[in-house]
Amino acid sequence: xxxxxxxxxxxxxxxxxxxxxxxxxxxxxxxxxxxxxxxxxxxxxxxxxxxxxxxxxxxxxxxxxxxxxxxxxxxxxxxxxxxxxxxxxxxxxxx
Numbered sequence: 001x002x003x004x005x006x007x008x009x010x011x012x013x014x015x016x017x018x019x020x021x022x023x024x025x026x027x028x029x030x031x032x033x034x035x036x037x038x039x040x041x042x043x044x045x046x047x048x049x050x051x052x053x054x055x056x057x058x059x060x061x062x063x064x065x066x067x068x069x070x071x072x073x074x075x076x077x078x079x080x081x082x083x084x085x086x087x088x089x090x091x092x093x094x095x
Contacts, residue, residue, distance in 0.1 A: 001030075003031075008039045008042070008043070009039075009043055011025060011029050011031070011036060011039055012036070012039040012040045012042070012043035012044075013043070014028075014029075015036050015039075015040050016040060016043075016044075020040065022036040022037050022040070
């Protein structure tokens with residue numbers, strides 16, 4: 001069955017009002033979960049932000065420390081792995 005744009009919008013609004021329960025909305029209207037999700041995405045994209053749930057604010061950028069070079073990263077020693085290596089060497093009688 002084909003749904004016109006106003007019907008799609010109504011179904012999307014119903015899903016949003018019911019905590020984005022696409023499965024229940026799809027069962028109610030006899031359409032697939034995926035179709036409901038697609039219409040909700042379409043509706044949210046074409047609706048002014050004030051009418052849709054507010055988006056989460058992005059946190060301010062943190063002052064980053066200088067990037068370590070690849071060689072520095074590769075030369076770092078992992079204390080956990082070092083302890084495991086010592087234990088294996090002890091078991092093998094190498095130390």
